Amino acid sequence: MALTGESTILVPVDVSTVEPPDSGVLELLQPVNVVVLGWYPVPKQTAPAHLKADHESEAAARLATVVDQFAATDHEVESVLVFTKDRRDSIDRVADQYDCDAVLMPGEGGPIDRLLVPLRGDVNLERIVTLVGELVRASDASVTFFHAVEPDADPSQGEFVLRGAADRLSEEGVERDRIEWTLSERDEPRADIVSLASEHDLVILGETEPSLRERIIGAVLSPILDEIAIPAIIVRDID
Amino acid sequence: MTGELEGQLERNIGFLEAMTLGGGTMIGAGIFILPGIAAENAGPASSVSFLIGGFVALLAALSLSELATGMPIAGGSYHYVNRALGGFFGSIVGWGMWTGLMFASAFYMIGFGQYLVGPMPFLDGRALVVLVGLVGLSLIVGVNYYGTEESSQLQNVMIGTETAIVLVYVLVGLFFVDTANLEPFAPTGPSGIIATTGIVFVSFLGFEIIATVAGEVKEPSRNIPKSMLLSVVLVTILYALVMIVSTGVIPYESLGDSLVPVSDVAVVFLGAGGVVAIVAAAAIAAISSSNSSILAAARVNFAMGRDDLMSDRLNVTHPRFGTPHRAIVATGVLTGLLVTVGLVVETIVALLAEVASFSFLVSYSLVHVSLVVFRRADPDVYDPSFRIPDFLYPAVPILGVLLSVLVITQMATTIILLGLGIVGLGMAWYVVYVRDHALDTGLLSEALAGEIEDGYRVVVPIANPATQTDLLRLAAATAQAHTDEATPELVAVNVLQVDDPSPGQNVEAERLEHQHDLLEAALTVAADLDVSLRTRALTGSHVDEAILETLVEEDADQVLLGWSGELVRDGYVFGPNLDAVVERAPCEVSLVTLHDETVGTPVALAGPGPHSQVAASRAVEFATVDDSVPTLLSVQPTTTDGDGDPKARGAAVIADVADRAGLDSSQYRSAVVVDDVEGAILDAVSQYDTVCVGLSERSDAERVNFGTIAERISQEATGNVAIVRGAYDATESPQSRRENRR
Numbered sequence: 001m002a003l004t005g006e007s008t009i010l011v012p013v014d015v016s017t018v019e020p021p022d023s024g025v026l027e028l029l030q031p032v033n034v035v036v037l038g039w040y041p042v043p044k045q046t047a048p049a050h051l052k053a054d055h056e057s058e059a060a061a062r063l064a065t066v067v068d069q070f071a072a073t074d075h076e077v078e079s080v081l082v083f084t085k086d087r088r089d090s091i092d093r094v095a096d097q098y099d100c101d102a103v104l105m106p107g108e109g110g111p112i113d114r115l116l117v118p119l120r121g122d123v124n125l126e127r128i129v130t131l132v133g134e135l136v137r138a139s140d141a142s143v144t145f146f147h148a149v150e151p152d153a154d155p156s157q158g159e160f161v162l163r164g165a166a167d168r169l170s171e172e173g174v175e176r177d178r179i180e181w182t183l184s185e186r187d188e189p190r191a192d193i194v195s196l197a198s199e200h201d202l203v204i205l206g207e208t209e210p211s212l213r214e215r216i217i218g219a220v221l222s223p224i225l226d227e228i229a230i231p232a233i234i235v236r237d238i239d
Numbered sequence: 240m241t242g243e244l245e246g247q248l249e250r251n252i253g254f255l256e257a258m259t260l261g262g263g264t265m266i267g268a269g270i271f272i273l274p275g276i277a278a279e280n281a282g283p284a285s286s287v288s289f290l291i292g293g294f295v296a297l298l299a300a301l302s303l304s305e306l307a308t309g310m311p312i313a314g315g316s317y318h319y320v321n322r323a324l325g326g327f328f329g330s331i332v333g334w335g336m337w338t339g340l341m342f343a344s345a346f347y348m349i350g351f352g353q354y355l356v357g358p359m360p361f362l363d364g365r366a367l368v369v370l371v372g373l374v375g376l377s378l379i380v381g382v383n384y385y386g387t388e389e390s391s392q393l394q395n396v397m398i399g400t401e402t403a404i405v406l407v408y409v410l411v412g413l414f415f416v417d418t419a420n421l422e423p424f425a426p427t428g429p430s431g432i433i434a435t436t437g438i439v440f441v442s443f444l445g446f447e448i449i450a451t452v453a454g455e456v457k458e459p460s461r462n463i464p465k466s467m468l469l470s471v472v473l474v475t476i477l478y479a480l481v482m483i484v485s486t487g488v489i490p491y492e493s494l495g496d497s498l499v500p501v502s503d504v505a506v507v508f509l510g511a512g513g514v515v516a517i518v519a520a521a522a523i524a525a526i527s528s529s530n531s532s533i534l535a536a537a538r539v540n541f542a543m544g545r546d547d548l549m550s551d552r553l554n555v556t557h558p559r560f561g562t563p564h565r566a567i568v569a570t571g572v573l574t575g576l577l578v579t580v581g582l583v584v585e586t587i588v589a590l591l592a593e594v595a596s597f598s599f600l601v602s603y604s605l606v607h608v609s610l611v612v613f614r615r616a617d618p619d620v621y622d623p624s625f626r627i628p629d630f631l632y633p634a635v636p637i638l639g640v641l642l643s644v645l646v647i648t649q650m651a652t653t654i655i656l657l658g659l660g661i662v663g664l665g666m667a668w669y670v671v672y673v674r675d676h677a678l679d680t681g682l683l684s685e686a687l688a689g690e691i692e693d694g695y696r697v698v699v700p701i702a703n704p705a706t707q708t709d710l711l712r713l714a715a716a717t718a719q720a721h722t723d724e725a726t727p728e729l730v731a732v733n734v735l736q737v738d739d740p741s742p743g744q745n746v747e748a749e750r751l752e753h754q755h756d757l758l759e760a761a762l763t764v765a766a767d768l769d770v771s772l773r774t775r776a777l778t779g780s781h782v783d784e785a786i787l788e789t790l791v792e793e794d795a796d797q798v799l800l801g802w803s804g805e806l807v808r809d810g811y812v813f814g815p816n817l818d819a820v821v822e823r824a825p826c827e828v829s830l831v832t833l834h835d836e837t838v839g840t841p842v843a844l845a846g847p848g849p850h851s852q853v854a855a856s857r858a859v860e861f862a863t864v865d866d867s868v869p870t871l872l873s874v875q876p877t878t879t880d881g882d883g884d885p886k887a888r889g890a891a892v893i894a895d896v897a898d899r900a901g902l903d904s905s906q907y908r909s910a911v912v913v914d915d916v917e918g919a920i921l922d923a924v925s926q927y928d929t930v931c932v933g934l935s936e937r938s939d940a941e942r943v944n945f946g947t948i949a950e951r952i953s954q955e956a957t958g959n960v961a962i963v964r965g966a967y968d969a970t971e972s973p974q975s976r977r978e979n980r981r
Contacts, residue, residue, distance in 0.1 A: 043386025084249040
C-alpha cells in the first residue's frame with residue numbers, strides 16, 4: 001500500500017501487558033495512517049538484549065494482535081517493536097523516524113463523539129486543523145475549539161483565532177453545525193481545559209516546547225495530560 | 240503492513256551515565272577500605288601501587304575500547320575473548336569475571352559493614368560487620384530482583400556527593416600532611432609496591448562495567464572510549480592523592496591496623512562531622528559499587544547463556560519484573576557465602592580484593608590477546624570506530640599482558656592458588672558443559688593463518704545448489720590454469736539479503752542454515768576437485784554491493800557468476816544483481832549459463848572486441864575440464880573492398896587474438912567461417928558444447944551492452960555460454976573506459 005497522503009499517527013502500546021486498544025480510538029483513527037509502537041519496558045537492572053531474547057516472540061505476537069485491529073482499514077499500518085528503558089525517548093525517535101504528525105496518548109473512554117481542541121494562537125494551527133478534519137470528516141463527531149485570552153486583553157483577538165480555525169475546519173469538509181468554540185477570558189487555560197475535558201471524549205493538543213523531548217510530553221502539556229482521563233492526541237510541530 | 244517485525248533495542252546510557260556507572264564504581268568502596276591494607280603492605284609508596292594499577296587498567300581500557308566500539312554488545316571482556324579465542328578461553332574469562340565480580344561485591348559489602356559498625360565501638364565487631372554486610376547485600380539483590388526503576392538523577396546526586404566528600408578529604412587533608420610520616424617512603428621495596436598493586440587493582444574494575452553494558456551505550460564509538468579512559472585516569476589520580484593524604488596524616492603502621500582508615504584519618508583534620516560525612520560517603524560508595532557489580536555479573540551470565548556457555552535455565556528473565564532473577568539470586572547467594580566467610584577468616588577483605596584482582600588481571604591479559612587476534616583475523620563484523628593509534632600498537636597489548644603477569648607473580652601464594660582454582664573451574668566447565676553445547680571456535684586459527692596469500696583467486700558467488708557444482712568446476716579449471724603463476728584459490732560466497740543489516744538484527748535461523756548448507760556443500764565439491772576453497776557467508780541489503788566489496792577485499796583476479804541466460808529488459812541486461820557486478824567488478828568477469836552437463840570442446844569467438852583474448856584464454860582453461868582442445872572461431876564477411884581473402888583475414892584475426900592471449904598454436908584449433916548471415920555463425924557455434932564470447936564495450940547507453948551477435952548466441956546456443964570480460968583498471972570510470980575503447 002502506498003502512502004495515501006493522510007496524516008500519520010503514532011500509537012504507543014505497552015506490549016508487556018495485554019492492553020487492547022480502545023474501540024473508540026480504533027474507530028476514530030480509521031481515516032489516517034497508523035504507526036503502532038509496541039514498547040516493552042526494560043527495568044534499569046536488566047540488559048535490554050536479555051529481555052529481548054526472552055520475550056521477543058510474546059511481545060511480537062501481542063503487537064501483531066493490536067496491528068490486526070488497526071489493519072482493517074485502507075490505510076497504512078506499520079509497526080515497530082522496541083525494548084526500552086525510556087519510553088519517551090522511543091516515542092520521540094520513532095515519531096521522528098516514521099514522520100508521524102501526531103502521537104496518541106491512551107486514556108479511558110468509549111465511543112468518541114466530542115473532540116476538544118485547545119488552540120494556542122497560530123502556533124501549529126494549520127496542522128492541527130488538518131488532522132482534526134481528517135479524523136472527523138467521515139464521522140458525525142462534534143468539535144469544540146478552545147482558546148484563552150488574558151483577562152484584560154481584547155477578546156476579539158481570541159474570537160478571531162477561533163473563527164479562523166472553525167472556517168478552516170469547514171473548508172476541510174466538516175459541517176458548520178458540528179463545530180463549536182469556547183473562548184475563555186480567565187487567565188487559567190489549564191484548569192479550563194481540564195474541566196472542559198470531562199465533557200469531551202478526546203482532546204487534541206499541539207506541541208508547545210521546541211525541544212524534541214519536551215515537545216511530546218513537555219512541561220506544559222504533562223500536567224494537563226496527568227489530570228485528564230480521556231485519550232489525547234498530541235500534534236507534533238515538525239517544521 | 241510492511242516488513243517483518245524485529246525488536247529494536249534502545250541505547251539509553253549517555254556519557255554522564257557511563258561515567259557514573261564506571262567512575263562511580265571505581266570511586267566506590269575501594270577508596271574507603273583499601274588505604275589501610277595498601278599502607279600496611281607498601282607504606283606511603285602505596286600511592287605508586289595505585290599509579291601502577293591505574294596504568295595497567297589504562298592499557299586494558301585502551302584495548303577494551305577498541306573491542307567495545309568494534310562490537311558494542313553486552314558481555315564486555317568475556318564477549319570479546321569468547322569471539323576471538325573460542326569457548327575454552329571464553330569459559331575461563333566468563334567464570335573469572337563472574338566470580339571476580341562476586342568477590343568484589345563481597346569485598347564492598349564487608350567494607351560497608353566495617354564503616355557502619357566502626358564508629359560504634361561498644362558493638363562486637365566481627366559478627367555484626369558480616370551481618371550488616373549481608374543486610375546490605377540483600378537490599379541490593381532485592382533491588383536488582385524487582386528491577387526497581389531507580390532514578391538516575393538520584394544516582395548522579397549520590398555519586399556526586401560521595402565524590403565531593405572525597406575531594407574535600409583530599410584537598411583539606413593535603414594541608415595536614417606531615418612529611419615525616421612519608422619517611423620511609425617505600426618500606427617494602429619495589430616487590431612490595433607491585434604486590435600491593437595486586438590487592439588494590441580491584442578498584443579499577445569499574446571501567447570494565449562500561450564495556451559490559453556496551454550494548455546500551457548511546458553513540459558507542461564516542462562515549463565508550465571517552466568514558467572508559469577518562470574514568471581510569473581521573474580515578475587513578477584521585478586514589479594516588481588519597482594515599483598520599485592518608486599516609487601523610489597518620490603513620491602508615493597505625494593506618495594499616497585500621498578497618499576504617501579514611502574515617503580515622505578524617506577525624507584528625509575534619510573532626511566528628513567529617514567522620515559522619517565519610518561514613519555516609521563510604522556507605523553510598525559500597526552500595527553503588529556493589530550494585531554495579533551485581534548488575535554486571537548478571538550481564539556476563541546472560542552473555543554466556545547467549546553463546547551457549549551457560550545454561551539458559553539460569554538466564555530466564557522474570558515474567559513480571561523482566562529481570563534476570565535467577566542469575567541475580569545465584570550471584571547474590573554466592574556473594575553472601577563469601578561475605579559469611581568473613582566470620583572465620585581474619586584477612587577476608589584483602590583476600591577478596593586480591594582474588595577479584597587476580598580474575599580481572601587474567602581476563603585483561605586475554606583481552607589484549609583477543610585484540611591482536613581480531614586485528615590479524617580482521618573479520619567482517621569487526622569495524623572499530625576507536626582504534627589504538629598505530630604508534631601504540633602492538634605495544635599496548637604486549638605491555639598489558641606483561642604487566643598483568645608481573646602483578647600476578649607478586650601475589651601471595653594462597654591467592655595464586657585460589658585464582659588458578661577459578662581458572663581451573665572455567666576449564667573444567669568447558670570440558671563438562673561447553674564443549675557439547677557451544678560451536679563457536681573463535682578466530683584464532685584465522686589470525687594464525689595470517690595475511691591472505693597473493694594467489695590467483697576466483698570468487699564464485701553461489702545461490703543455487705543445482706548449478707554450484709558446475710560453476711565451481713569451471714572456476715577450479717580457470718584457477719588451476721594459473722598454478723604456475725600463483726597458488727590458485729576459490730572463494731565461494733553467498734549473500735544473504737537482508738533489508739537493513741544492523742548488529743542487533745537476527746536473521747531468521749532458517750535462512751542462515753540454508754546459507755550454511757550451501758557453503759558447506761561448496762566445500763565438499765572443492766574437496767572432490769582437489770582445489771583449495773574458502774567460504775564466505777555475507778549479509779547485505781544489496782547482493783551486488785556485497786559481491787563487489789568482497790572482490791576488492793579479496794583482491795580477486797576473476798569473478799565467475801552463474802546466469803540464467805535470460806535477458807531482462809526492465810532497465811537491466813543480465814538482471815538486477817548481475818549488472819552492477821559486470822559493470823563495476825575490478826577483476827575479470829565470467830558470466831556462465833549452463834545448459835549442457837559437459838564442457839566438451841569449447842569455442843571462443845575471435846573478433847575485434849577488447850575482450851576477445853580473455854574469451855580465448857577462458858576457452859583454453861575450460862577445455863582442461865574435459866581434456867579437449869578449444870577452437871578459436873572467426874567470422875568474416877564475404878563482401879569486401881578487395882581487401883584480400885576473407886579466410887586469410889580470419890586466420891590473421893585468430894592469430895592476433897591468440898597472441899594477445901599468450902597462447903601458442905598447439906593450444907587451440909582455428910576455424911574461419913565466411914558468411915554474411917548471422918544464422919550461419921549460430922550454426923557454426925552450435926557445433927560446440929561451450930561458447931566463450933567477449934563482452935562488447937560498444938554502447939551508446941549508459942549500461943552494459945554486449946553486442947548483437949553475442950546476444951543472439953546467448954539466447955540461441957544450446958550448449959553452455961560464457962560471456963567474458965577482462966579486468967578493468969580500477970581508476971577508470973565506465974564512461975571514460977567506453978570512450979577510450981570506442
